[in-house]
Amino acid sequence: MPNKLPMGTRRTGDLYDSYEDTPDVKVTLERSEQGLSVTVAWSSPEVPYAAWFMSRGGFLPGTEPKEPKPVPQRVVFHDSHGSILLIRCWARGFHANALGPGSGTLWARAAILGVEADLQYDRPHGLSSEISGLREWLGVTSWSIEHDRVDGVSVARLTSVPPARIDLGDHAGVVLELTSGWQVVPDEGGDRRELLDLLWCTTRSVEPMAWDEHLQLHKALRDLLVLSRWRNESCVVVHAFRQDDPLVTLDGANHGEQWREVIVPGDERVLPPSGWHPHLLRFADLGVAGINQWINLRDRFARALDPIISSMDLRKATPHTLLAHTGPGLEALGYLLLLRDGATELKASRMPLRARFERILSDVGDCLPFDGSTWVEDTVNRYNGLKHANRAQPDEVDLLNTWADSVMVVRAWVALELGIPRAEVRKRLADDRQPREYSNRS
DSSP, X not given: OOSOOOTTOEEEEEXXXXXTTOOOOEEEEXXXXXXXXXXXXXXXXXXXHHHHHXXXXXXXXXXXXXXXXXXXXXXXXXXXXXXXXXXXXXXXXXXXXXXXXXXXXXXXXXXXXXXXXXXXXXXXXXXXXXXXXXXXXXXXXXXXXXXXXXXXXXXXXXXXXXXXXXXXXXXXXXXXXXXXXXXEEEOTTSSOEEEEEEEEEEEEESSOOOHHHHHHHHHHHHHHHHHXXXXXXXXXXXXXXXXXXXXXXXXXXXXXXXXXXXXXSSOOOOOOOSSOOOOSSOHHHHHHHHHHHHHHHHHHTHHHHHHHHHXXXXXXXXXHHHHXXXXXXXXXXXXXXXXXXXXXXXXXXXXXXXXXXXXXHHHHGGGSSSOHHHHHHHHHHHHHHHHOTTSOOOOHHHHHHHHHHHHHHHXXXXXHHTTOOHHHHHHHHHTOOOOOOOOTTO
């Protein structure tokens, strides 16, 4: 078995941390639907591992360790298949007897395969992710196919092509680029071969940076695709590298960067949509300059855009929750636009809800496939109906339609901000596949 960690895997091996005085211990590493976890056992409360789990309650009075060590941010797991570095760890869940043995569970937000030392991969120099829909949106491929007939027999030739590379520049010390690639995956023990057409979003920094600082740019591209077709898209980290972990061969020679395979919980890839799902925001319209403009726009208007985009993830939420979640984003958008117009913070903050929504409408009104004034009126009344108990409770279907229309308003606003002509925005929204016009029969 290679050093892999597919879903459902359980491996038993040794645990190493950064503390010199912790004893050797056998642990069980597991990857499940709940995440990446390590089960650590101890024979008595005096064993240092017990304090990782019981420091907030679990010791008998007077038996607490004097100087308990905190939960390490990183631990190394090692067994006969290889080493795995677990990063961004925390302790949750334990069972123990008062003065006897116990066990606890250490959870990790990512696993770096093949790393044997306590390296700071929670602050990498580079991250690489796969974003669903991005390769198709860019219109790049790593394969060319030719069809021919030889002696009356149909022949297809599939050939790999040199990788495409799109440089998206430097963003506050982080270089962003998109690179295509291909892979042939054999079916172990079978006759099938799977040809993968891949595209990686990669960030690099001269100085190591926090995991989430890298991911901001990856998620910005994912969010652009979400707004474009209003469907869920995945962003899964697949590789990471640090400069102090180069590729070194057996002769001791350094061969430069070594991108380690990464496993993260919740790494399900979103499948391509079935049928026709046109984009509101197209790469042909934006190009590299437009993508960078979007990244800057998303940073500047994060308080407005985050609640709108993240409502996509509330699949099982009630209509009340959807509008309550997105409403603050609409309020923030109106407020930020008033500030951009030159209003003072005090004046903008005192603007009523209707004035803020009307400010948004002034940018997008003639692009919408519905009446903008009606949207303002309905959204003000229904959002206020949610917030204030002395007002009539809005109907659930009305709330759902107000949420859907509000999402389309923000999508239209983003498209216009990124320079797509008004006539083109109007045309694309008329053909858009975003679910709207819900009814009691929906």
